[in-house]
Structure formats: C-alpha cells, structure tokens
Amino acid sequence: MGLKTPLYGKHVEAGARIVDFGGWDMPLHYGSQKEEHHAVRTNAGLFDVSHMTIVDLKGGRVRDLLRHLLANDVAKLKDSGKALYTCMLNEDGGVIDDLIVYFMHDSWFRMVVNAATRDKDLAWIRRHAESYDVKVIERAELAMLAVQGPKAREIAAPCVDAEWREQALDLELFTGMEAGDLFVARTGYTGEDGWEILLPAMRAPSVWDRLVAGGVAPAGLGARDTLRLEAAMNLYGSDMDETISPLEAGLGWTVAWDPDERDFIGRGSLEKLRADATRRRFVGLLLEDKGVLRNHQRVVVDGVGDGEITSGGFSPTIGRSIALARLPAGDYDRAKVEVRGKLLNVRIVKTPFVRNGQIRIDV
Amino acid sequence: MSELPGDLLYTSEHEWLRREDDGNVTIGVTDHAQAALGDLVYVELPELGQDVESGGDMAVVESVKAASDVYAPIDGIVVAVNEDLADDPERINADPYGDGWIVKLQPSGDIDEGALLTPVAYQTLLDEEDA
Structure with missing residues (x-):
C-alpha cells in the first residue's frame, strides 16, 4: 500500500492497472x-x-537564492508566470533533480520537482534557503493534472472560470497563470501542446470528470513514458542522476553560463567537464533491426568503445524501437546494441524523435 | 478475469499447452500474462527444428513495458511458430488462447502431466497471486 493521490478513486473506477511509482500507487x-x-x-x-x-x-531574496541553487538562470524570467526548465546540481555538477520553476512575482517562485526525489530536494533547498531568509513551503494540498494533446487546451478551457478563460487560452508556451484557485500552465512532458493544471485536491475529481466527459482519454504512466521518450525529454533516475552532469545527459542547453560571475552550485565542476574532449555524448538511437531497445543495454561503437542505453523502448508513433543513450566521445553515426547476446544495428539520430504529432527523424 | 479454457494445461510461468490430435503441443501465454505485460510490440520466435528443454528459454515476448521469456514447458522439437506474430504481436493481447498461440512442439517423450497445472490448479495460483 502506497501513497494515493486525490484521483486514486477515479483511476480504480476507470479500470486502471495500479503500480508503485516512487512510493505512490499510480495508474x-x-x-x-x-x-x-x-x-x-x-x-x-x-x-x-x-x-x-x-x-x-x-x-525578498528568492531570486538570488535560485540564481545560486539552479544551473539555469532565473534572471531570464522577467514576466510573471514565465517558466524555466533547469537542473539543480550538487557541487560535483551531478544532477540532484530536474525541475520547472515559475516566476510568480518578485518575492515568490514556484517549483515542481520529481516525486521520487522529494525528500532530498526539500532538504537541499531548505539548507540553502536559510541564509537567504527564504521560506520553503510544500504545497501538498494541491493536485496536478496534465491535459496534453493537440485538442487539450480547447477541451480543457471550460474548466477555467470565464473570467480568466481567454487569458489562459492565450498563454504562451512555458508560461503559467493563476486563474482563481487554479494555476494553469502551458507546459507538459509529452512533446504535445497542452496544459498542466494545479488545483486544490478537493476539486481534482470533478475537474477530472469534466475533462473525461469532454473527450480527454485518461492516460497512465506507461504512455507518459513512451511519449516523453519520443519527445526526447529526460527522465530523472534513468537518463541522469547525482553522478551525471547535465553536459553528459543532453541538458547542456539548460545550463546558463552567462554571466560569468554567476556562482551557481556545481559551476566549477561543469566548467572543467565542458573543456574535456572525452566528455560522453548523449544521443538518440533508432533500431534498424527487429527487437526492442531497453534501459541499461550495452551499446558498442566499433573502434571507439562502449556506452549504455539510459531510456529505451518501443515508439508507438514510429512503430520502431528508439532509445536515449550515453556513448563515448567521437564522431560516428552508427553503433550496435547488445540484446540477448546478439548485436543489433542502431543509427544515431537527431532528437526529438516526435514532436507535435509529427515524426521528426528519417525512418 | 475471464474463465480459463478447460481443455488446456497450464504452468506457473503463466503459459498454456494444448495437446493436439497429431500428438504435437501448442503453447502460448495466458490471458493473465498478456494483461500483466500490456500491449505486445515484438515477439522473438525460435527456429524450426530447434531442440528445446523443459524450463529453457524458447521465445521472448516484448511489450511496451518489458521483455519476458517464454519457457519450454516440456522437452521437444519446434515444429511450427506463429509467423503472424511478427507483424501483429498484439494478437497475443487480443486472443491469447487462439490466434495468439506462439509455438508448436513435437514432444520428445511422454508428457509429465504431473509437472503441469490443471485449469483448477492454475486458477488457484491466480487467486493466490491476487490475494
């Protein structure tokens, strides 16, 4: 028996297969x-x-705290509601967690962090927040829904009170807003348009019902994983962890190097790795043979060395197997993956594999 | 959960066997197994003529979620494989006891039915797993 969200009853009602996920009973x-x-x-x-x-x-000093705590720079966030994807690093440049941070107003930022890393994240944030006199308030009383897909916003719009509906529909990508007791953001983890909606736990079941009645299909963690893999979005604990830097996890773009004088945690270690020519690559793979790529399979690059699949699976959109992998440095575009003793051919492809309903790689 | 076909034998690995009139044995995975695996996306089949030993790997079924070995429930020789699964592995989800069959074996000796489960014994196993 694990922790249950306010929507657990809805999942059971809808015939979900429930599994443990980071201590939570999830569909x-x-x-x-x-x-x-x-x-x-x-x-x-x-x-x-x-x-x-x-x-x-x-x-009052929350911005200063976050400019020290996070590898991306919240100074980029100038308008209320604007969000940033970033890693939170340890001193060695390893990833404690990846997260989204929203700028609410000058003395208030909101972060959404992973469930499985909750305890260590809160401890780390609190430890650093103290000297900045910043209060760290967990909002466990809020539920969170992600409604995702090309029709998602249109179908979900009536769940937002009329007063804010138009403004919510006009939200730019990666921006959120308060709409009464809802917080609506145009973010997600699927590679599709859509909203993430934070709301009081009490209201979650009725909003859930309303969305389902509007034609939105309940989707579980399984689909969430294949969708994010196709979108080449990293999964904490699979693609990176405290021993891996964002530079070897395809997340270099989330590290804000400018201005030089910004002293974020892990910067010194990252600077060294940045100059290291043997730094590993993080790439997308497309399986050319039959079979399915899985996490932890060995990737063999002839004449170069071995790497490992960090997230592998079957892509329902492409109808082939795809993966994210960490491979040795070098200039090559083919490799082999060991699957049950056999070496299967894979091609290195530019990610994402799929975005906004479209296959983005050559198959 | 639907009722188990009464004319089959089962294994604790959630496979079923049907003794055909020609003496061969058809093998597949149970409805419980396909439901636990989720949508099937790939099936790796053995070569025709391959010798298999009871308890040894014989095929692999892969779902969106995971790869799972299919074990030979008896000693035998592979005399047929379900080629349709190559293009349509979800036949196993749709019809695990029919179109979703996986392998036919020619037994290399008497079948030890005592080592296999009757429908009642397999149902008991499922009930215990649920409890």
Whole structure:
C-alpha cells in the first residue's frame, strides 16, 4: 500500500492497472498503453501527476537564492508566470533533480520537482534557503493534472472560470497563470501542446470528470513514458542522476553560463567537464533491426568503445524501437546494441524523435 | 478475469499447452500474462527444428513495458511458430488462447502431466497471486 493521490478513486473506477511509482500507487494504464499514447498525439490525454512535489519559495531574496541553487538562470524570467526548465546540481555538477520553476512575482517562485526525489530536494533547498531568509513551503494540498494533446487546451478551457478563460487560452508556451484557485500552465512532458493544471485536491475529481466527459482519454504512466521518450525529454533516475552532469545527459542547453560571475552550485565542476574532449555524448538511437531497445543495454561503437542505453523502448508513433543513450566521445553515426547476446544495428539520430504529432527523424 | 479454457494445461510461468490430435503441443501465454505485460510490440520466435528443454528459454515476448521469456514447458522439437506474430504481436493481447498461440512442439517423450497445472490448479495460483 502506497501513497494515493486525490484521483486514486477515479483511476480504480476507470479500470486502471495500479503500480508503485516512487512510493505512490499510480495508474500504469487503463487498458491499452498504446491507445492512450495515440490519444495524446492525435487528440487529448489526461494524466494525474499529483504525486509530483510543488514547492513555493517566498522571500525578498528568492531570486538570488535560485540564481545560486539552479544551473539555469532565473534572471531570464522577467514576466510573471514565465517558466524555466533547469537542473539543480550538487557541487560535483551531478544532477540532484530536474525541475520547472515559475516566476510568480518578485518575492515568490514556484517549483515542481520529481516525486521520487522529494525528500532530498526539500532538504537541499531548505539548507540553502536559510541564509537567504527564504521560506520553503510544500504545497501538498494541491493536485496536478496534465491535459496534453493537440485538442487539450480547447477541451480543457471550460474548466477555467470565464473570467480568466481567454487569458489562459492565450498563454504562451512555458508560461503559467493563476486563474482563481487554479494555476494553469502551458507546459507538459509529452512533446504535445497542452496544459498542466494545479488545483486544490478537493476539486481534482470533478475537474477530472469534466475533462473525461469532454473527450480527454485518461492516460497512465506507461504512455507518459513512451511519449516523453519520443519527445526526447529526460527522465530523472534513468537518463541522469547525482553522478551525471547535465553536459553528459543532453541538458547542456539548460545550463546558463552567462554571466560569468554567476556562482551557481556545481559551476566549477561543469566548467572543467565542458573543456574535456572525452566528455560522453548523449544521443538518440533508432533500431534498424527487429527487437526492442531497453534501459541499461550495452551499446558498442566499433573502434571507439562502449556506452549504455539510459531510456529505451518501443515508439508507438514510429512503430520502431528508439532509445536515449550515453556513448563515448567521437564522431560516428552508427553503433550496435547488445540484446540477448546478439548485436543489433542502431543509427544515431537527431532528437526529438516526435514532436507535435509529427515524426521528426528519417525512418 | 475471464474463465480459463478447460481443455488446456497450464504452468506457473503463466503459459498454456494444448495437446493436439497429431500428438504435437501448442503453447502460448495466458490471458493473465498478456494483461500483466500490456500491449505486445515484438515477439522473438525460435527456429524450426530447434531442440528445446523443459524450463529453457524458447521465445521472448516484448511489450511496451518489458521483455519476458517464454519457457519450454516440456522437452521437444519446434515444429511450427506463429509467423503472424511478427507483424501483429498484439494478437497475443487480443486472443491469447487462439490466434495468439506462439509455438508448436513435437514432444520428445511422454508428457509429465504431473509437472503441469490443471485449469483448477492454475486458477488457484491466480487467486493466490491476487490475494
């Protein structure tokens, strides 16, 4: 028996197969993971992501704190509601967690961090917040829904009170806003358009019902994983962890090097790795032979060395197996993956594999 | 959960066997197994003529979620494989006891039915797993 979100009853009602995820009893799928995946790519799907940890940081020096704590630079966030994807690093440049941070106003930022890393994240944030006199407030009373897909915003719009509806529909990508007791953001983890909606736990079941009645398909963690893999979005604990820097996890673009004088945690270690020509590559793979790529399979690059698949699976959109992998440095575009003693051919491809319903690689 | 076909034998690895009139044995995975695996995306089949030993790997079924070995429930020789699964592995999800069959074996000796489960014994196993 694990922790249950306010929507647990809805999952059971909808026939979900429940699995443990970081201590939470969460829906894996509601019958067919593939159908849920396609629903998100072609119409709209609904995920319960209430297990994720929402943290509000409040205080006059909160911006200074976050410019030290996070590898991306919250100084980029100038308009209220604007969001940033970033890693939180340890001194060695390893990733403690990846997260989204929203700028609410000058003395208030909101972070959404992973469920499985909640305890260590909160401890780390609190440890650093103290000297900045910033309050760290976990918002466990909030539920979180992700409604994702080309039709998601249109179908979800009536859940936002009329007063704010138009403004919500006009939200730019990676921006959120308060709409009464809802917080609506144009963010997600699927490679599709859509919203993530934070709301009081009490209201979550009725909003869930309303979205389902509007034609949004409940989708479980299984589809969430294949969707994010196709979108080449990293999964903490698989693609990176405390021993891996963002530079070897395909997240170099989230590290803000300018201005030089900004002293964020892990910067010194990252600077060294940045100059290191033997730094590993993080790439997308497409399987050319039959089979399925899986996490931890060995990748063999002839004449170069070995690497490892960090996230592998079957892509329902492409109909082939794809993966994210960490490979030795070098200039090459083919490799082999060891699957049950056989070496299968893979091609290195530019990610994302799929975005906004479209296959983006040559197959 | 649907009722188990009464004319089959089962294994604790969630496979089923049907003794055909020609003496061969058809093998597949149970409805419980396909449901636990989720949508099937790939099936690796053995070569025709391959010798298999009871308890040894014989095929692999891969779902969106995971890869799972299919074990030979008896000693035998592979005399047929379900080629349709190559293009349509979801036949196993749709019809695990029919179109979703996986392998036919020619037994290399008497079948020890005592080592296999009757429908009642397999149902008991499922009930215990649920409990």
